[in-house]
Amino acid sequence: MSPTPDHVAEIVNQLRSEILTGVLKPDLPLKQESIAARFQVSRMPVREALRQLEMMGFVTVNQNRRTHVAPTSQADFLEIYDMRIAAEVLAIRSAMPHLTNAQIDKASGFHAKILAGQTEDFGSLNTALHMALYEPSARPRLLGHIQNLGEAADRYTFMCSVDQAFRDKSNAEHAALIDACYARDEDAAAQCLETHIRDARDKFSPEFKEA
Amino acid sequence: MSPTPDHVAEIVNQLRSEILTGVLKPDLPLKQESIAARFQVSRMPVREALRQLEMMGFVTVNQNRRTHVAPTSQADFLEIYDMRIAAEVLAIRSAMPHLTNAQIDKASGFHAKILAGQTEDFGSLNTALHMALYEPSARPRLLGHIQNLGEAADRYTFMCSVDQAFRDKSNAEHAALIDACYARDEDAAAQCLETHIRDARDKFSPEFKEA
């Protein structure tokens, strides 16, 4: 409509959401023209959106410049989760010296919300809890990287059903992590976090066995 | 020029090189029009190039859509190097089970070249050595991330002078790393790598103390 209102971000968000919820399936070709028609804009902002999605890993551009929804694989899932362990352990270690009780309280608040709301969106509360603990590190590069990995992981975790047993274990791990933070025990927190993410990885990994 | 030849990559490479060598200094405003004139193209490919450079962290786009060369700081330098430790340690651990002697020989070849050529481009040989050891991990996401961090680090290391003492230490650490790989000792290799990168970090870090 109006000539200068950054349609790019909107298109990126919409397409990303459709990719990670599986509406747009892996290997589906994405044609600029049809996307432009769908969003009532020209191909220009669509092109930029596709480029951004490419850098984020949600789409791949083959050698002939055709854009497809990026494929998924168990190997990719494992890769993402191993990178998450490395990045998030670094984040909690970097944040620890700067953590105030107020900030831990905030994370603890998310933890309580998870315990209370049984069937609420576990995902966003979970990431909010984690990010609350990482943000005091004041490391924008690292935080951005963790955010990217989280979004990449969402593509896989979206379709996963979480049983109560896993929920209980996750809650216990969160509690232990928060306790370690209150105690300012860096090594304990790092250990908690590592096993926490590793447990999620090992839990969901089998669901993505290749055909 | 010709109508469909991907000028974007060329512009990205040139600008990135000028940013990391300091030709384009931090906070310098980058105007699409003048860049387009410099490269004899329209603003279209320039826009895409700037967006890519933004995702790579070489430029920042402020709220008013003005693009500047990204600032540098000691904190950013430390952040990059801590992320390198986390990512590269993961890479060597992931690669270890798949490493063949032939692949280690390749890394060893780069090591020999570094020892031989005294004043050659230490930088590219160094990254080649490291990447040779990581590539067998077959983890494209992780390898891309490491590549990005390396390029981000180049912005800082470019201006650093490496004395012979540091060179000797680095060479010894490379040798120890390669030995650990031949021995398929994952923990030892991870330890070597961590101290190797940490030494570089601690060596260069003081050069970027804020004013």
Added chain:
DNA sequence: TAAATCATTTTTGGATACAAAAATAAGACT
């Protein structure tokens, strides 16, 4: 019938053109 060649259509990267923010410069007012 299967493969190869050629014409047509589709899709993409780039150039040009135009409207709206943002920045800059100029003038009015206290």
Added chain:
DNA sequence: AGTCTTATTTTTGTATCCAAAAATGATTTA
């Protein structure tokens, strides 16, 4: 003189248009 307002310029985002790859389909040939 210093500050606020307003007009001009600059810079950016998007739409439209064009040419070249790539893909598709039809036709020919063995």
